[in-house]
Amino acid sequence: MRRLPILPTIIVALAVATMIGLGLWQLRVRLPQKEAQLAQLAANPSRPAVPFPRSPDDSLLFRASVAECAQVTGITRAGAGNAGYRLIATCLTPGGGVPIKVQLGTTRDPTKMVEWGGGVVRGWISHAPDQTPLIATLFRAAPKEMLLVAAEPAAGLTANSRPDIGLVPNNHLAYAGQWFFFAAVAALIYLVALRRRLASRA
Incomplete structure (x- = not known):
């Protein structure tokens, strides 16, 4: 059977x-x-600008925002696809708390670095570069860190690309x-x- x-x-x-x-x-x-x-x-x-969020909030992605960089603690380089590389400043803010990241602009020069003294930055909210391996992101509960993309580039850099849904x-x-x-x-x-x-x- x-x-x-x-x-x-x-x-x-x-x-x-x-x-x-x-x-x-x-x-x-x-x-x-x-x-x-x-x-x-x-x-x-197209919505009104909001203060840069002090904690991750993906509902604010691509929203116009403003923040003040009181002190630049460092500038790093990250890939920017066809634009080459983007330079990202880590900033302390007047109110203290968690430092924020500001994307200053892009360059095709892999060795390019700029001097930037901070100040008021207007731009839009995006995600900061993330080096987490793809497989690890499947199990990560924490939201991605936020990034303020400057509307006006720092001297010597190319303007950042506008938000693209x-x-x-x-x-x-x-x-x-x-x-x-x-x-x-x-x-x-x-x-x-x-x-x-x-x-x-x-």
Whole structure:
């Protein structure tokens, strides 16, 4: 009498159900959340300026902002895609507290450095460069650090690119498709293996 292998069948069924559940979660939860966030971000550049946030708040991304850099404690360099490199100053503010980061401008010279004495900076809010490996970001609960992108570049630098909503990824539909594909592949592999197992016992 042919019988299904109980334990392998249960394991595969649970795995397939989990992958389908993750696909549905991407479609029903994460995709609408992302679409709502993108709609908000698209409207942020036209909204009134706000003080630079003292703690991370992704709802303020691309919003016009202003802050005062009372003291520059250092300037670092980070990649800026086609623009080359961006120079980012770390600043102490008059009120104290956590230092803020200001993107001064961009350059194609990998050795370029500038002298900048701080002052009032007007620009828009973005995310600071993050060196965290991609796999680690999947398990990170802490929000990304914020960055004030200066509207006027420091002397000797090229102006920063304006906010572009098109650069914000929305991959949740693709993620859902991937989970459904994985579920289908797992089920197919199991069915093929089961067919061979039953045929060998015939």
